[in-house]
Amino acid sequence: MKYIDDVAAAGENGLRELRVASKDFNEVSLINGQTVLEVLSKMSESITLPTAEELFHRVEVRQKIIGAVLLARAGRITEPEIFLSLATASDESGMHDLALAGFACLDADTVDSFLIDILKNRPVDHRRCSMACGFLGSRNTVEAVPEIVKCMKDSQFTAILNAFLALRSLQYEEAIPLALDCLARGIPEPEDESAVLVRSLEIVTGQRFGNDVTTWRTWWESASRPEK
Incomplete structure (x- = not known):
């Protein structure tokens, strides 16, 4: 929890640290995806939303779903189909929990x-x-x-x-x-x-x-x- 709070509090510097640690999010596994979500969620919207849009429009499913959850938390995604579609597109560990996190943001x-x-x-x-x-x-x-x-x-x-x-x-x-x-x-x-x-x-x-x-x-x- 302290790591999450410290990185989030660092703002743009924290985002850069997150990018470096994950090689620009290319090595974000679904297992630590929840940590990435929490860090980005605690940052200001001016940082979170552009990053969420970037991740959502990438090709990798594990990056797309993290972006989708962040967008759902901001009210930018309101339909559950996107989370089911992403969950069914990957067998990687942790996808179920990330999709659940997305569903939890919706009605x-x-x-x-x-x-x-x-x-x-x-x-x-x-x-x-x-x-x-x-x-x-x-x-x-x-x-x-x-x-x-x-x-x-x-x-x-x-x-x-x-x-x-x-x-x-x-x-x-x-x-x-x-x-x-x-x-x-x-x-x-x-x-x-x-x-x-x-x-x-x-x-x-x-x-x-x-x-x-x-x-x-x-x-x-x-x-x-x-x-x-």
């Missing part, structure tokens, strides 16, 4: 409705659906539960893993049996979705039943039965 109801509408308009791109589920879970959007449940019951829906994890985050009690139903009918794509879902079930439950859906269901019926 909450607008963001939640936007993400839920993506699921309502399925089937669409697997990655967009997967990201939407992840963001809804992270944002604790309980209102999304009915639509996520519908998605998991839809045989054409493939983003099962993140839908399951979102329901778990949102404390939906029937998330596990829904996941087992998906395993039973088969998940057409991507190829590793079923395997990753099984691993997640094992982590969540502490059980090791692999792809044996029958054993999973027997265990669940016993585990979820109220104690007498």
Whole structure:
């Protein structure tokens, strides 16, 4: 925190220090992107906004999203699509958190409705659906539960893993049996979705039943039965 405050307080000199340390922002990783955001956010608008515009119009996704968050904080970006698009364009670590920071600058109801509408308009791109589920879970959007449940019951829906994890985050009690139903009918794509879902079930439950859906269901019926 002291580093952030010191660099921000230095104004133009602090900006130059930030540029040198990151080689003109070309080596800003998504892991330390939050630090860059906080430094620039604490600087005067006359410094922050031109830098944000510069970053937003660069080619690298990790630079664009930092610029986008700063512009959203200043009210220059108001639509959530830009953050979902940038998040889906990169597999780099930290992108999810930076996109969440962008969403947090926008109207909450607008963001939640936007993400839920993506699921309502399925089937669409697997990655967009997967990201939407992840963001809804992270944002604790309980209102999304009915639509996520519908998605998991839809045989054409493939983003099962993140839908399951979102329901778990949102404390939906029937998330596990829904996941087992998906395993039973088969998940057409991507190829590793079923395997990753099984691993997640094992982590969540502490059980090791692999792809044996029958054993999973027997265990669940016993585990979820109220104690007498």
